């Protein structure tokens with residue numbers, strides 16, 4: 141059912157029926173390979189969805205961004221020789237010593253797909269752990285430049301939240317804040333005319349998952365995000381992150397002219413990019429207020445409540461939720477329940 145939820149959501153976003161969306165699904169999928177279940181994953185929801193979009197809906201260019209702290213070995217494998225799908229993963233690698241062990245920076249794709257696989261492979265363990273500065277810098281120096289150059293028609297996000305603070309070292313141990321994930325999502329919304337679909341992947345700390353989900357949904361809804369703290373904006377990445385970024389940018393600059401070999405910024409580049417973001421926010425808010433389409437649905441008794449529609453300023457976001465996700469957390473209070481799905485009816 142998880143795969144079906146992600147496919148249905150992505151198809152609706154691709155057809156512009158919805159602007160964007162977040163599929164809150166279990167189990168995760170990005171470790172599942174073609175014929176091998178692995179790492180709690182049985183079917184690779186994002187990979188199957190990407191193939192559906194490409195083969196059934198004729199979408200020519202799809203960007204997959206994998207934010208889970210583990211490398212998405214299954215997704216990489218599925219599209220390793222495929223130039224129509226750019227796979228970008230940001231993960232803890234530690235020279236192959238962190239699960240699943242794949243995701244080296246020199247794994248760049250093969251044949252016609254060479255250059256369409258980007259691994260930002262953090263090394264150096266937890267000394268110190270990666271955090272907001274490192275993730276924002278990776279977005280600024282590698283992910284957004286390559287993504288803009290690729291110019292995708294839709295963006296699929298493997299939204300794993302196990303890099304969020306609150307996970308023990310064996311499960312990640314990084315210190316990325318939940319609100320940082322909102323800012324990363326906001327950056328991705330600048331691509332593909334805002335057609336961005338998130339699907340939940342890993343995450344083992346319920347508070348971290350809920351807080352990061354809330355931050356991402358706020359970004360999808362176009363709400364104003366809590367600004368990042370000043371010290372984050374003025375910090376440069378730690379030395380291990382700099383080494384990792386240098387390696388990736390040196391390799392990927394052969395394939396992407398907008399990705400330049402990384403050098404530590406002498407000016408405050410993050411602060412400058414925030415200023416640009418503030419200016420763009422005013423334009424986005426003005427655009428959002430132009431849309432007035434609001435759906436009216438009445439929940440029916442006896443059907444299983446697994447689909448929620450969120451409406452805000454004309455931005456509609458589909459959130460698909462199986463029963464095993466707790467519904468009591470605060471971010472669900474923002475969800476206006478106006479539709480239900482009968483469990484006997486297949487989603488796709």
Ligand SMILES: [Zn+2]
Pocket residue numbers: 208209210300302341342343
């Ligand atoms: Zn994970």
